[in-house]
Amino acid sequence: MWRLIVRRLLMSVPLLGVVSLLTFVLTALTPGDTARTILGESYTPEGYAQLRHQLGLDRPLIAQYGDWLAGAVRGDLGISPISGLNVSDQIVSRMGTTLSLAIVTTALATVFGVALGVMSAVRGGAIGRFVDVLSLTGFALPNFWFALVLVTVFAVHLRLLPATGYVPISASASGWARSLILPVVALAVHAVAVIAKQTRDGMLETLSRDFVFSLRANGASEVSVVFRHALRNAAIPVVTVIGLLVVNLLGGVVLIEAVFAMPGLGGLAVDATLQHDVPVIQGVAVTFTVMVVLVNLLVDLTYGWLNPKVRTS
Incomplete structure (x- = not known):
């Protein structure tokens, strides 16, 4: 049974990576960005460019995702640039x-x-x-x-x-x-x-x-x-x-x-x-994915309880 649990958890690691990457890319491709949300309707191009630089939005997407992933691996899902609260x-x-x-x-x-x-x-x-x-x-x-x-x-x-x-x-x-x-x-x-x-x-x-x-x-x-x-x-x-x-x-x-x-x-x-609060979107997506993984693990364990033959598969 423990082998089953460990195997399922190890299989979930790539899933979490794929979900977080897809969420990040799809969010980045949607119209608008965090800087426009913070500045509102009236802003100057210079102020917009400066805020994007402060938030790191002018960096390549892979670099932005890499920073988020490095923090997520340590359990840090980042800070919301909109509310300033910990995600x-x-x-x-x-x-x-x-x-x-x-x-x-x-x-x-x-x-x-x-x-x-x-x-x-x-x-x-x-x-x-x-x-x-x-x-x-x-x-x-x-x-x-x-x-x-x-x-x-x-x-x-x-x-x-x-x-x-x-x-x-x-x-x-x-x-x-x-x-x-x-x-x-x-x-x-x-x-x-x-x-x-x-x-x-x-x-x-x-x-x-x-x-x-x-x-x-x-x-x-x-x-x-x-x-x-x-x-x-x-x-x-x-x-x-x-x-x-x-x-x-x-x-x-x-x-x-x-x-x-x-x-x-x-x-x-x-x-x-x-x-367009990317850190919060990322955090919620990963949280829902973890819930799905745990539900599937619980289903597998229930299979093993109902049918002992499943435990050895």
Whole structure:
């Protein structure tokens, strides 16, 4: 298992390098630059050239990237030329919001999705049709539109939940939970639909295998057959889907944070892009990439737990 972890981490190093390089080059090629953002609309060519020289923007791109990479390897993501704040501090201050959204959404979607999928496979009938309808609805509804509907109904008309903002759990556990309900529901509908559909299909295929009939013929309880044997055998594709959903959530969080005015990494990335704040854009891109690497590593470890044969591959 440790060999698997080390191998996956070593494989992630080139990925981080490629992502950071592409992000730097694509950002540099977009119209505008940091100097124009700082100076505003009225500036002289001399002042513009002087500021570009002070910021090092007149140097070759490879030299600028090399300086950033040298600092990033030491754990220094630089200073934002727009705000003057340390990039790492900005990311850390906003990471709690994004992680709360992603973790809570994934946990709830997994619980409800797997439960619905198992019940649909075992009982069928109305529950099976409900899962089909939920899947179609979850695929069709854009999460940002659904988020606006939730705000209109539960925050504006019913006034049951806050429409915007985020309360850290360290400040108030109840306030933290209330601030997450609407954005988590907006993100979770699609995830629940996908997980439920995958779980049901996997369970139906597993329950039709010969070993399940043998277990039942030998007197194994239905609970043991369903949860100990069938669900474990059907779990690997479900885990794969959950891993992909978590990665997609990191993209969906950007829109949801904007709808609910939550101070997360998505909002930080959007603001930095509008201001052409290269160090912040680089820092957020690398942070999201690290999250994706960790999610994939967790998926691989779960594979090993579910199927010991994977540990030796």
